[in-house]
Amino acid sequence: MTILLFTTLNEKAFVPLAQKLTNNVQGITSLQRIGIGLVFSIAAIVGAAVVKKQRREIDLEFFIKEAPDRMKSMNTWLFLSTVSMGFFMSSLLVSIIDHVMKKSWLRSNLNKGKLNNFY
16 A cells, blocks of 8 residues: 555656656656665664664663562563573574575684674
8 A cells, every 4th residue: 555655656746846856857867766765764774773772761661660679580581581582593593594504604713704794
């Protein structure tokens, strides 16, 4: 539904306006379209980061301030175990991919490895 809405909006409003402004039949060039797409994706990632940071602060505030005294240690354990489980899953995924690849891209010296290709 959203794709149909924005495709129609693009064809009926944005392209004619861009054609008038740029005196180009396409409206904007392919490189400009890629740039606009990158700007929108960066804005989406920044928005997701802001929401995630706020959600994490609310969770932490609940764990520390709102929970009963008897549950604070359990809440701290739960919070830290979810974080550690994320780290464990990440390292497991790296190990699985390293074993599946024909040539290992992980080295004992991190400066010579290719771990940055994973992230």
